[in-house]
Amino acid sequence: MLRRIAGAAVVAVVVVAVVAGGGARSSAPLVPDRADAQAAAAKYAGAASCGASNCHGSTRPRADYPKLNEATTWSQKDHHARAYTALTSDKAKSTISPSKIASNLKLGKPETSERCLSCHAVNVKPELRGPKFDIAEGVQCEGCHGSSEKWLDQHSEKGWTHEQSVKVGMYDTKNILLRAEKCVSCHLQIDADMVAAGHPDLSAFELDTYSGQMPPHWRDKGPWAGTKAWATGQVIALREAAKQLGDRAGGSASGQVLNDALGKVQGHGAMVRVILAVAAPDAQKSVEGDVATLTDAVTKGDKAKIGSTAKNLQTTMQGQAPKVAARDYDQASTKKLLADISGSGDAIGAAGVRAAEQAAMALDRLYSAYSKAPGAPKADPAASKALDTMFGTLEDPKKYDAKAFGAAAKSFNDTIK
DSSP: OEEEOTTSSOEEEOOOSSOOOOSOOOSOOSSOOHHHHHSTTOOBOOGGGTOSTTTTOOSSOOSSSSOSOHHHHHHHHOGGGGHHHHHTOOOTTOSOOHHHHHHHTTOSOGGGOHHHHHHHSOOOOGGGBOTTOOGGGOSOHHHHHOOOTTTTTGGGSTTOOHHHHHHTTOOOTTSHHHHHHHHHHHHTOOOHHHHHTTOOOOOOOOHHHHHHTSOOSSOOSSTTHHHHHHHHHHHHHHHHHHHHHHHHHTTTOOHHHHHHHHHHHHHHHHHHHHHHHHHOHHHHHHHHHHHHHHHHHHHHTOHHHHHHHHHHHHHHHHHHHHHHHHSOOOHHHHHHHHHHHHHTHHHHHHTOHHHHHHHHHHHHHHHHHHHHSTTOOOOOHHHHHHHHHHHHHTSOGGGOOHHHHHHHHHHHHTTOO
């Protein structure tokens, strides 16, 4: 279920009791993981090594970035900090039981299972854990930034650069492609048997939206960084959604689980279609054809066709991702994306609730960037009202009304100036 945060151009995804997790990553990342290659033997210091008041644990943030309160923000507000705790939390009122899921999968205790810890914690070998490392910290700083042994002390020295840290093992999250790869390595890696065992299946991942609701403890440079993050994230997410669908078709996934995976492909596919419309029309046609073929194949239960078509779609997205990430975005291109998505509201709405969710998140985040940029038209209250209406249609997927969504999208489209 999705909701907009009142008075803010950020969408909050209602987080279930168990933070999204899955098995080991089975697809090769688009960008070579230099951090993993160079920091293979480097130790992980743990969040406590970052949280001193004169480091990233300040309670009085600076005006500029880095604010030096990043560890404080993570520990107090970021869901990643509670990822490990979720494994030990069997709440009576919750329909999600980590212990029951683990039992169904014959994993023993979830908080000691390699499979669970691969996404619910920074699960490195004991010999790579520094004296302050604590696996119960969940997805702490090094889960995204990589093992810190070779740059922890140096990165606070005068004259030391981000690029120097990356050379000695820091994971470069400033690189949008690498950032997207890092996020989907858990958020789109939930296996079919986990879903069958009771693990929630994350249905509506979107990079810029999820970054906005963490909340972010960084600032990307430039007013159109959000547009780049959204577009790049959509292409990477479609690649992984296609892989997930193909993997599930190759296993013993039920028809419902296959349909759920198809919904993700349809959702991201509807957005990628708009992204590629101008920049890569041939690739756009290929995406449209593959999504249509996958829809037909899932309906017919043709698993062989699902597998081959999903691989083709993966390959197409693998080729397009660096091009989309390298593109320069501006007011005109962001406005066109807004107009094209909202102008296709009826078609997107008819494609299903997952496509509508992706469209709503896209319009919310893109409009936030568009209306806040220097010299941009002032935010229109009618646009916010239309977005609220769109998200209202998505509150209960079982009651989703495609026509109401399409009408709200049209109302939003009328506000684009």
